[in-house]
Amino acid sequence: MDSLEPSGPASSPTGTLLDVQQLECTYGYSPGWLSFQRRKPRSTVREVSFTVAVGETLALVGESGSGKTTIARAVAGLLVPSQGQILFENQDITASIERRSRELHRQIQFIFQNPDASLNPRQRIADILGRPLEFFFGLSGSARKRRIEELLHDVHLDAGYARRFPRQLSGGERQRVAIAQALAAEAKLALCDEIVSALDVSVQANILDLLKELQAQRGIAYLFIAHDLAVVRWLAHRVGVLYRGQLMEIGLSEEVFSPPFHPYTEMLLQSVPEPDPNQPLPTGEERAADLPGADSHTGCPFASRCPRKVGAICDQEIPPWRAISPTHAVYCHIPVDELLEMQTAH
Amino acid sequence: MATTTTTLERRAIWPKSLLASLRLSSPVFLIATTLLVVHFLVALTGPFWAPYAATEMLVGKTYEPPSSRHLLGTDNFGRDIFSRVVLGERVVLSLALSSAFIAVVFGSAIGILLAYTLGWVDLLAMRAIEIIISIPPLILALLVLGALSPSYVLIVLTVAFFYIPRVATVIRAATLDVVTEDFVTIARLRGESAWSIGARELLPNVMISVFVEFSLRTGYAVLFIGGLSFLGFGAPPPSPEWGLMINEGRSYISAAPWAVLGPSLALASLVIAVSLFTEGLGERLGLSIRRERVG
Amino acid sequence: MSDNTSANAVVQVEALTVDFWERQAWLNVVNRVSFSIYPGETLGLAGESGCGKSTTGYALFGYRRPGSRFREGAIHFEGRNLLTQSETELRAIRGDKICLVPQNPATTLTPSMRVGQQVVKALEAHHICSGREADERTIDLFAQVGLPQPKAIAKRYPFQLSGGQQQRVVIAMALAGNPTLVVLDEPTTALDVTTQARILKLLARLQAERGMSALYVTHNLGVMAQVADRVAVMYAGELVEVAPTAELFQNPLHPYTRGLIAAVPRLSAPNESKVKLRGLLRREELPQGCRFAPRCPFAQFECFTRPQPLITEGKDHQVACWLWQSVAEKQGVADG
Numbered sequence: 001m002d003s004l005e006p007s008g009p010a011s012s013p014t015g016t017l018l019d020v021q022q023l024e025c026t027y028g029y030s031p032g033w034l035s036f037q038r039r040k041p042r043s044t045v046r047e048v049s050f051t052v053a054v055g056e057t058l059a060l061v062g063e064s065g066s067g068k069t070t071i072a073r074a075v076a077g078l079l080v081p082s083q084g085q086i087l088f089e090n091q092d093i094t095a096s097i098e099r100r101s102r103e104l105h106r107q108i109q110f111i112f113q114n115p116d117a118s119l120n121p122r123q124r125i126a127d128i129l130g131r132p133l134e135f136f137f138g139l140s141g142s143a144r145k146r147r148i149e150e151l152l153h154d155v156h157l158d159a160g161y162a163r164r165f166p167r168q169l170s171g172g173e174r175q176r177v178a179i180a181q182a183l184a185a186e187a188k189l190a191l192c193d194e195i196v197s198a199l200d201v202s203v204q205a206n207i208l209d210l211l212k213e214l215q216a217q218r219g220i221a222y223l224f225i226a227h228d229l230a231v232v233r234w235l236a237h238r239v240g241v242l243y244r245g246q247l248m249e250i251g252l253s254e255e256v257f258s259p260p261f262h263p264y265t266e267m268l269l270q271s272v273p274e275p276d277p278n279q280p281l282p283t284g285e286e287r288a289a290d291l292p293g294a295d296s297h298t299g300c301p302f303a304s305r306c307p308r309k310v311g312a313i314c315d316q317e318i319p320p321w322r323a324i325s326p327t328h329a330v331y332c333h334i335p336v337d338e339l340l341e342m343q344t345a346h
Numbered sequence: 347m348a349t350t351t352t353t354l355e356r357r358a359i360w361p362k363s364l365l366a367s368l369r370l371s372s373p374v375f376l377i378a379t380t381l382l383v384v385h386f387l388v389a390l391t392g393p394f395w396a397p398y399a400a401t402e403m404l405v406g407k408t409y410e411p412p413s414s415r416h417l418l419g420t421d422n423f424g425r426d427i428f429s430r431v432v433l434g435e436r437v438v439l440s441l442a443l444s445s446a447f448i449a450v451v452f453g454s455a456i457g458i459l460l461a462y463t464l465g466w467v468d469l470l471a472m473r474a475i476e477i478i479i480s481i482p483p484l485i486l487a488l489l490v491l492g493a494l495s496p497s498y499v500l501i502v503l504t505v506a507f508f509y510i511p512r513v514a515t516v517i518r519a520a521t522l523d524v525v526t527e528d529f530v531t532i533a534r535l536r537g538e539s540a541w542s543i544g545a546r547e548l549l550p551n552v553m554i555s556v557f558v559e560f561s562l563r564t565g566y567a568v569l570f571i572g573g574l575s576f577l578g579f580g581a582p583p584p585s586p587e588w589g590l591m592i593n594e595g596r597s598y599i600s601a602a603p604w605a606v607l608g609p610s611l612a613l614a615s616l617v618i619a620v621s622l623f624t625e626g627l628g629e630r631l632g633l634s635i636r637r638e639r640v641g
Numbered sequence: 642m643s644d645n646t647s648a649n650a651v652v653q654v655e656a657l658t659v660d661f662w663e664r665q666a667w668l669n670v671v672n673r674v675s676f677s678i679y680p681g682e683t684l685g686l687a688g689e690s691g692c693g694k695s696t697t698g699y700a701l702f703g704y705r706r707p708g709s710r711f712r713e714g715a716i717h718f719e720g721r722n723l724l725t726q727s728e729t730e731l732r733a734i735r736g737d738k739i740c741l742v743p744q745n746p747a748t749t750l751t752p753s754m755r756v757g758q759q760v761v762k763a764l765e766a767h768h769i770c771s772g773r774e775a776d777e778r779t780i781d782l783f784a785q786v787g788l789p790q791p792k793a794i795a796k797r798y799p800f801q802l803s804g805g806q807q808q809r810v811v812i813a814m815a816l817a818g819n820p821t822l823v824v825l826d827e828p829t830t831a832l833d834v835t836t837q838a839r840i841l842k843l844l845a846r847l848q849a850e851r852g853m854s855a856l857y858v859t860h861n862l863g864v865m866a867q868v869a870d871r872v873a874v875m876y877a878g879e880l881v882e883v884a885p886t887a888e889l890f891q892n893p894l895h896p897y898t899r900g901l902i903a904a905v906p907r908l909s910a911p912n913e914s915k916v917k918l919r920g921l922l923r924r925e926e927l928p929q930g931c932r933f934a935p936r937c938p939f940a941q942f943e944c945f946t947r948p949q950p951l952i953t954e955g956k957d958h959q960v961a962c963w964l965w966q967s968v969a970e971k972q973g974v975a976d977g
Contacts, residue, residue: 078531097537110531110532117528120546120550122551131546132536135537172921173921200690201861201901201906202901202917205903205917205918206919228906230863231906234906271835271838272863273841273861273863273866273867274866275862275890275905275907278887279866
């Protein structure tokens with residue numbers, strides 16, 4: 001379906017690194033002979049489109065079930081979308097990993113959430129970092145050793161760490177090694193799947209700083225998946241908000257974090273507890289949401305929970321994309337100026 | 347969405363010194379290990395100090411009771427039983443260890459690859475493995491060994507063949523735990539081949555299971571081969587294999603019970619030692635499964 | 642709140658010291674921690690992972706992990722020392738007078754039993770009621786914790802509920818016995834941010850209604866600011882600062898507290914603050930004096946050798962740093 005979804009600031013074809021078009025992922029399709037066996041396919045991602053420019057950070061934010069991890073995995077090639085296209089440097093890469101070239105493997109790197117599971121506990125850090133160097137660039141011997149030291153230095157770890165095993169490192173240090181592993185490949189795009197969610201706040205802050213620094217130095221782009229809007233506020237150039245597989249809002253960071261918001265973005269922002277007792281969480285919904293019913297393919301997926309629901313139209317008709325600026329759009333039935341009025345009123 | 351996660355970390359205790367290692371082990375484990383070491387030493391050095399050769403028949407000295415010259419007496423051919431037991435150690439251990447080794451090498455390779463590839467290959471292979479396992483080993487072994495002329499090599503290959511699917515099942519299960527970890531996915535995303543991932547990422551993380559399987563299979567092989575020899579389908583006479591000795595001594599057990607007693611005790615002590623050692627090993631290496639809160 | 646004395650404290654922890662047996666030696670995990678919780682208040686226990694806050698929280702049940710010991714200290718509750726009670730005596734208290742809401746509801750609830758049944762069992766186990774009365778009580782509790790269609794939900798299994806709903810069931814179980822004290826160990830960390838917001842509001846309401854006290858353990862200072870009346874900050878097993886919530890956030894005195902507050906990602910302002918925490922906790926390198934000294938930007942030589950007790954500064958505000966005044970001057974007040 002036609003969308004007014006805007007592209008990033010560097011929207012010229014040469015500046016666009018990753019171009020995801022109408023991505024759709026489903027699972028659970030079960031043909032079966034008997035009627036009770038037949039299950040309708042469930043969408044985890046519904047026609048999501050976005051771009052990531054060279055050297056920029058696009059954050060995809062959403063709660064559980066939003067499909068954000070699925071999108072990252074589709075871009076990585078870990079799963080094949082049922083529909084849509086993924087273009088990398090203007091080439092179609094929608095295939096699964098097995099079909100991709102080694103060069104492509106090198107260009108797109110994945111960093112995982114759990115620092116314990118990302119590193120082979122039986123390998124020393126030097127081996128963990130050395131493998132991509134060996135595999136992609138054929139480095140060995142002293143050249144390899146030197147490069148490992150450089151990488152450790154880039155992520156602010158002492159060169160002595162090369163001899164250690166992952167269990168001797170803290171969570172934050174392991175995440176740095178995971179980042180170094182992605183750097184080793186000299187990738188153009190790093191898919192960061194909730195990489196700071198498992199870390200303490202103080203360590204989180206340091207890792208986010210590191211990511212910014214590395215981006216400035218190397219021009220690497222990040223597709224940053226997160227569930228916390230506050231975390232991405234100062235890291236992302238652009239932000240996309242997802243709900244139940246549907247992109248609800250996308251725009252520049254400053255635009256998304258100031259009104260008018262999509263009602264879901266508004267709810268997310270209001271739910272972030274600030275470390276300031278004078279800013280209590282706003283009064284509102286306290287009761288639990290109803291149990292998730294069957295996925296409605298009609299209307300807006302957020303309709304059942306939306307505090308600004310207009311009426312039956314939200315349940316029955318798919319919302320349009322409304323452009324607020326060339327770079328900012330929301331997926332909502334409510335016209336933009338009405339949203340703005342409602343949200344700046346208080 | 348957890349910002350505090352728990353992890354299961356399997357940590358083997360590798361103590362810093364042998365002394366610390368001894369302190370950590372249970373007395374049973376220590377006894378078993380000592381006994382095992384004795385058996386190994388006998389196997390290695392036996393030929394140098396055994397008083398008589400295995401096939402040396404002393405004329406006129408049949409059915410001699412135990413004495414200072416013949417610690418376990420002599421058998422119906424006048425052969426010194428003690429020497430035969432000592433020399434038989436080498437046969438028994440080398441047959442068992444070879445079978446176990448081949449079984450573990452091939453079984454682990456198959457198990458790891460199946461756990462990694464999954465899909466229909468795994469489905470079919472596992473069914474084939476289940477079929478092979480369900481055949482009573484003794485019966486098929488008897489068929490094979492009965493049809494072909496028995497030799498040490500044939501025994502080792504047959505026994506190994508039966509243990510490969512069992513080892514594969516165990517190692518496959520152990521590998522399944524590891525296969526879902528992110529670092530394996532990272533290697534996959536790099537475009538590494540299945541062999542490379544199996545060897546570099548998976549194998550080192552299941553080494554403990556491999557060692558334990560090796561120890562376990564050795565124990566089973568000792569009994570299995572002993573049993574086959576006892577039935578006459580294993581080591582060919584005049585091998586000093588203990589199972590064979592027991593069978594040979596059966597017919598004149600009332601005349602010379604020591605001919606059966608000697609190899610029986612040796613066999614029992616070896617099997618018990620290996621079993622207890624395996625148990626202790628598994629316990630020590632699989633120990634310390636901790637839950638740690640991360641970050 | 643300030644006319645609370647130890648006399649009317651619901652629970653009083655005195656010099657609690659806990660060690661863990663690790664790598665063939667006793668490792669100190671909680672060191673001489675003392676605090677009181679007063680009727681109707683929520684005391685927040687904040688700190689990074691590994692600082693001993695969960696261990697302290699669980700000690701309130703007299704619970705110690707296998708391979709740990711209570712080396713010193715006492716926990717006074719209803720005239721008894723919980724650390725010296727027998728298992729039978731403790732069992733009468735746990736789940737009844739002192740209840741726990743742990744972190745992950747999915748692992749707290751029995752997966753093979755319907756949720757209504759689990760609450761009924763809790764009621765029966767503590768001899769509160771049984772049979773028909775227990776069923777009705779359960780439905781009532783579910784309604785109180787904001788679950789929609791309580792009767793229908795009671796018949797469901799945990800996997801049929803969302804994370805937030807599961808946690809509400811756990812809260813219902815905890816409240817079943819009308820406890821005096823509830824210990825909450827990161828109850829919302831495993832939940833979505835919008836679900837978390839709802840649960841926090843629910844907890845606030847329940848507490849106001851029932852007047853129970855709570856110990857809220859979390860590393861998330863944003864959440865802390867929303868739920869706690871007073872906050873105690875722990876570092877490496879020791880208390881470094883205790884103050885009423887508003888006071889703590891407006892005027893953090895200890896360098897660690899400042900760093901912790903500054904590290905929280907904010908929507909309003911970027912993390913350009915200079916008080917950011919550097920380095921990380923290295924248990925092998927803890928000095929004899931202030932345990933935070935290796936990471937402290939203001940540390941002087943004496944800090945490493947001189948242990949820092951809690952000094953009371955002003956009304957209700959305690960800090961374990963002898964340099965707090967000069968720190969405040971250097972930083973400017975209300976930074977972070």
